[in-house]
Amino acid sequence: MQPISPTDSIFLLGESREHPMHVGGLQLFEPPEGSGPEFLRELADALLAQTDVQPLFRRHPAFFGGVTNVVWSSDKEVELDYHLRRSALPAPGRVRELLELVSRLHGTLLDRHRPLWEAHLIEGLTDGRFAVYTKFHHSLIDGVSAMKLMQRVLSTDPADTQVRAPWSLPPRRRDGTESTPASLLQTLGQVAGSVAGVAPSTLTLARSALLEQQLTLPFRAPKTMLNVRIGGARRVAAQSWALERIKRVKAAAGVTVNDVVLAMCAGALRAYLADQDALPRTPLVAMVPVNLRTEKDADGGGGNLVGAILCNLATDIDDPARRLETIAASMRDNKKVYSELPRLQQLALSAVLVGGVALSLVPGFVRTAPPPFNIVISNVPGARGPLYWRGARLDGNYPLSIPLDGLALNITLTNNADNLDFGLVGSRSDVPHLQRLLGDLETALKDLERAVGS
Incomplete structure (x- = not known):
């Protein structure tokens, strides 16, 4: 075992x-x-x-x-x-x-x-x-x-x-060596080391979070219709966008592709919540997973090595260009804090940032407390060129993730050759008219294109 x-x-x-x-x-x-x-x-x-x-x-x-x-x-x-x-x-x-x-x-x-x-x-x-x-x-x-x-x-x-078949492919390491499972004592030792490893950086993290305001902290997000207890039924929506459109906005605004993606999502959420007469005055906060795997880690070996950054989505800002600037600054500041930590400390910090989700198990917590963040938006690296399976061309590749209590909507995307493929998953009873968010994403991208002149 x-x-x-x-x-x-x-x-x-x-x-x-x-x-x-x-x-x-x-x-x-x-x-x-x-x-x-x-x-x-x-x-x-x-x-x-x-x-x-x-x-x-x-x-x-x-x-x-x-x-x-x-x-x-x-x-x-x-x-x-x-x-x-x-x-x-x-x-x-x-x-x-x-x-x-x-x-x-x-x-x-x-x-x-x-x-x-x-x-x-x-x-x-x-x-x-x-x-x-x-x-x-x-x-x-x-x-x-x-x-x-x-x-x-x-x-x-x-x-x-x-x-x-995916089940027949052995794990692959880039250094050519085999991956050895950790023992239970090694696993516990790594976790204890990651928690203890945060201690030397406590003052640095506190300065970044409280004084320099580079680190976005949990439980500062507004309460929205998306932050409720959910049922088990799901609804999914999926659509592709040309990567070249996003890249043109990126170049014109001097930001990253992921910044533009987050701005698309922010604009869509702003419109969707406004249509439901549920747009809060303060900005939504997204949890953005970040990959912590290195080239030495096994491909396909299983397990989870994902960190977390909290991003200000600036949904309180009407101007798309200003909203994009705010999002880019938020991601840049939070990434700077992460870059100064070793990976085990990054994992420990991520646990602190997302740990509030576990409090949803406490009766009444989701209903009465502010959410740690409003939504998870994840950009998973995908293929840069066309792919085939026994000669069949991959036209769309839509990742689908997990809604939770207090997080009724999840947006995950990946690049697929010349496209970005978005997969939306919502609690069926708590996110009405999920399909409309696809139209809101297209409108948000058009607004960004006009705002930055791409």
Whole structure:
């Protein structure tokens, strides 16, 4: 049995029917020219033939001395035909029906008695494309690792007909060495060291937060309609934007691509909340995950190595250009504080910044207390060029993450060749008309283009 790290066990302990703790992804593929209706069946058969299942895809939590969520159990036999499933859309087979199916799939819990992942091959789209929806429990893998793993499944060569399954790919280290699991004592020692490691930097952090105001602190966000207790049903929305449009705004304003993305989201949230007569006077605050993995860390090895930055979204500012400037300054100041810390201290600081989410378990806390932040907006690195799977071109790659009590909406995106692909996940009963946010994102980008003259 392998110990579950404290970070990973949080996702297991925090899961309930109202709070499924898995991350997912929706991929849209254009079949290769000349392929027939049997293409997807043949692809499924080829995947099921990949029976060399790696340890990551055998794991589920086990009891250890009467306590669960402490160690992983590893199944010797994995029923691949349980984890890999085929579905067909009802008529008329539009993207609308696809998103409705994925909404239901994303709201259901994974079976704790089996390895914590599923993959769904979905056919029946009237335009001839097919879709793949996958989900992994967040205790098993984080979004960055999942994205890297899926990229290894695909190919840059449209003529490559080899079928690679994510569960059959061994972890890869850039230095060529094998990844060795940490013992339970090593894991506990690392956590204790990260907490103790913050102590020497306490004065520096306090100065940055309180005097220089470079560090955005939790519980300064306004209460909004998005910061409520949620149900377990989900609704998803997805859309792609040309990366070149975002890059033109970036160049004209002298900011980063991620700053422009955050400004798009801020403008969309401002319009959406205003339409609901629910826009607060003070600015919304976003939690922005940051990847803490280095080149020496294993690709596809599992676990979570993600930090957190809190960003002022400037939703109280009407002018899009000024809003973008404020967002860029907020991200720049917070990143400066992070850059002065070693990685273990970055993890410890991140735990402090996002730890308030755990207080949502306290009865009445979400209803009465200010939220630690209003929304999670995550930009996961993706592919820079076209990708193919047995000759089928990847048209869209939409990451789907986790709403929580007090955080009813999540926005995650990734770059996919010449596009940025956005995946929105909301609590079905608490975020009405989620699809309208896609139109608000387009309007926000047009406003930015006009404001900076791109």
